[in-house]
Amino acid sequence: MSAVPSPSNLSTILPSAPQKLILASTSKYRKELLTRLGLPFSCVSPAVDEQALTGETPMAMALRLAEAKALAISQTETDAWVIGSDQVVDLNGLAMGKPGDHAKALQQLQSLRGNTVRFHTAVCLAKGRATQVMNVITEVTFRDLDDATLHAYLLAETPYDCAGSAKSEGLGICLLEKVRSDDPTALIGLPLIAVCTLLRDAGFKIPGSL
Template sequence: MKVLVKAQVVMSNSAKKLILASTSVYRRELLERLRIPFTVVSPKVDETPLPGESSVDLALRLAKAKAAAVAKDHPNAWVIGSDQVADLCGAAIGKPGNFERAMAQLQLMRGSSVTFNTALCLMHGDTESTVNIPTEVKFRKLSDDVLEAYLLAEEPYDCAGSAKSEGLGISLLEAIKSDDPTALIGLPLIALSGLLRDAGFEIPPKK
């Protein structure tokens, strides 16, 4: 595996093609904060965990797989892949998909600390850089009535861990510990900004 190295020459962002390999509206909104032109392409990736695969390994593998799935059709582009897997005592917690599974997740996590592993991959041709940003989240010990009221209000069924920290879900949490506050939302912008700068992108872009 080749790792991205710091670029010697910074080119204008418009001269580079940047693609976000994701169907997540949250990741798209986060990437828009950097004010770099980019397009979105949906990656076709099987997200089924491998036997015995840890949460960290799963997140890293899927982030790379998403980037690679798009990069093969766009060899000249810089492609961003990302994935998040929550971990409770070694058990992976993914997107619930519906109310019943979301309720079960929140019941399981209440009063506990959960690590959200947010993996990031920046790929260009046969070069790549992949990192994992962990976020430790302590959930409050709340009643089923409170959990149900939250789920009906926000319907976070497409979020790993069933709680949107950027929305009403913050009320379910007691504490968050992370080196990158955007990692929990789905795309670690601190780490990504560094990778993109090393690749020659201007951040902030010059007017």
């Protein structure tokens, strides 16, 4: 897990007690994960263009998009704390995101099989224009499976909204040989250890008082 300095510092606005929390995402996976912390929050779509920039590394892309998603909401919802997150697969420097359809998902899995890759899962906490960003790296080794097995998996799971097409919390676990990470929920889409760190630094109580 690595913290990345941001232009603004959240510590300058800590005196005002945090009350409103927004997840800048409509992902059902991230919503379910954040629900585990027992904090009230709402979900808002950030409407951010997720295309990679020319020459951008996978890690830089994940960090940029996580911050962009949070800022897209926090600059209008100025009284709220906003969480943005993004995940990018790093295959030897090649960025890989959500496939969107079956054909692209099969191509992704064909590229990933037999390889060890990095999943960059970045998370940003923002309020107004102040941000704090962290990146969590998960190292994943894929099994060397044949096309028929990959095709059967895709038909059963339809993971077309998952980066790298490997839905590890579901049937996608059968595609994997090894997973290494300091933050076990990062591969699903939201690194909760990093999120807890950011929220506690911002004054949230986790677990909250009864």
